[in-house]
Amino acid sequence: MMTSKKSPIWHPFTQHALHSEMTKVVRGDGAYLHTADGRRIIDAISSWWVVTHGHCHPQIVSAIQEQAGKLNQIIFAGYTHDPAEELAAHLLKVAPPGLDYVFFSDSGSASVEVALKMALGYWHNIGKQRIRIVVMQHSYHGDTVGAMSVGARGVFNAAYGPLLFDVTSIPFPASGREQATLDALESACRDEMPAAFIVEPLVLGAGGMLMYPVWVLREMKRICEASDVLFIADEVMTGWGRTGTLFACEQANIVPDIACYSKGITGGALPLAVTLCHADIFEAHYSKDRTRTFFHSSSYTANPVACAAAKANLDLWQECKYRQRVAAVAAMQEQALEPFREDKRFANVRRTGTITALDLKTSEGGYLADVGPKLGAFFRDRDLLLRPLGNTIYVMPPYCVTGSDIDEIYAAIRDAAHALA
Numbered sequence: 001m002m003t004s005k006k007s008p009i010w011h012p013f014t015q016h017a018l019h020s021e022m023t024k025v026v027r028g029d030g031a032y033l034h035t036a037d038g039r040r041i042i043d044a045i046s047s048w049w050v051v052t053h054g055h056c057h058p059q060i061v062s063a064i065q066e067q068a069g070k071l072n073q074i075i076f077a078g079y080t081h082d083p084a085e086e087l088a089a090h091l092l093k094v095a096p097p098g099l100d101y102v103f104f105s106d107s108g109s110a111s112v113e114v115a116l117k118m119a120l121g122y123w124h125n126i127g128k129q130r131i132r133i134v135v136m137q138h139s140y141h142g143d144t145v146g147a148m149s150v151g152a153r154g155v156f157n158a159a160y161g162p163l164l165f166d167v168t169s170i171p172f173p174a175s176g177r178e179q180a181t182l183d184a185l186e187s188a189c190r191d192e193m194p195a196a197f198i199v200e201p202l203v204l205g206a207g208g209m210l211m212y213p214v215w216v217l218r219e220m221k222r223i224c225e226a227s228d229v230l231f232i233a234d235e236v237m238t239g240w241g242r243t244g245t246l247f248a249c250e251q252a253n254i255v256p257d258i259a260c261y262s263k264g265i266t267g268g269a270l271p272l273a274v275t276l277c278h279a280d281i282f283e284a285h286y287s288k289d290r291t292r293t294f295f296h297s298s299s300y301t302a303n304p305v306a307c308a309a310a311k312a313n314l315d316l317w318q319e320c321k322y323r324q325r326v327a328a329v330a331a332m333q334e335q336a337l338e339p340f341r342e343d344k345r346f347a348n349v350r351r352t353g354t355i356t357a358l359d360l361k362t363s364e365g366g367y368l369a370d371v372g373p374k375l376g377a378f379f380r381d382r383d384l385l386l387r388p389l390g391n392t393i394y395v396m397p398p399y400c401v402t403g404s405d406i407d408e409i410y411a412a413i414r415d416a417a418h419a420l421a
């Protein structure tokens, strides 16, 4: 097929035959994006869930500038640096107590691969044959092969199916059916001697902003603990205030054995990820025997500039005004959502912390339903960055969003339902 070739760039999750025009953005400032053609767009999804305090936060920008002129890259095997050391120490102070070690990588997917390798390495090194991973239906953990294997199977990975390893899937704890999830987890833990259970705490992001209650998270952790199954919390999306607390696991008062953080870790300024783990996992690799080394690295592991950005972000979280912003955004979101709870054109109107989601009722569902791109185009014309997951519209703004931005976002959602339902 002939394509009119304007740019050689192949964009992610983009069908170029249907969507050839990319919006060119020249500047970001707080909750706004400024386009090359002079428009101001409200970034209602934090540029794919990463920009927590708004674009170009001055304290993060200056930390980056300062570090970039000092040391901007260094091999991380056999070498270390202050930004990484200070960041790691600070992370252990804010993460659930009982996480003792920090392994750096540079994307959420990589942090999940690291988590899986840590879990398998742990069992291998203590001489136990535990290799199976238990996952939750509708989960998303990234797009690398291991991360895809533990995520939902579907159109996104059908072509690569033969590469993916087998997992045991438990049902999503839909409202009223939570016990089935817990029973399935209990029998998987009992019958299959799995190495680990990996889950997104409280909100399944890419799977459709599916939300489940705190008590279910707490119970799942209890079940894993009772059968010695490692509990991996993938907080790549839920971390950094999204669910109302810094990390979602706090709400259930649980400490995962392994936790993955990325997306908002630098406030959304630079790519960075960490996988935190319990000391037992580190110690299973600690030996004079080189074969027990944790064999994972990427060229930019703990890049000093990214670490400096993350450190500046953690400093922001020390100031109470940023935590207050999270509470304020959650309250504004709840208020804006209220009228939709009665609106017959929508179903499953829901919120966890600062994240809201609602499903536009349509005859066709699923991610590939035409309504998704139609909604996306509608919002683009309204100078809003919203990117529905099929017929699921969700709002996940940076915490600097204002009440009038929120009003604008929900007015557009109401109008979209009127135009498209």
Ligand SMILES: *Cc1c(COP(=O)(O)O)cnc(C)c1O
Binding pocket: 106, 107, 108, 109, 110, 112, 140, 141, 142, 143, 200, 205, 206, 234, 235, 236, 237, 238, 262, 263
């Ligand atoms: C986005 C996401 C990932 C993957 O992160 P990338 O940085 O895009 O590789 C993994 N897990 C969850 C829960 C995510 O939302």
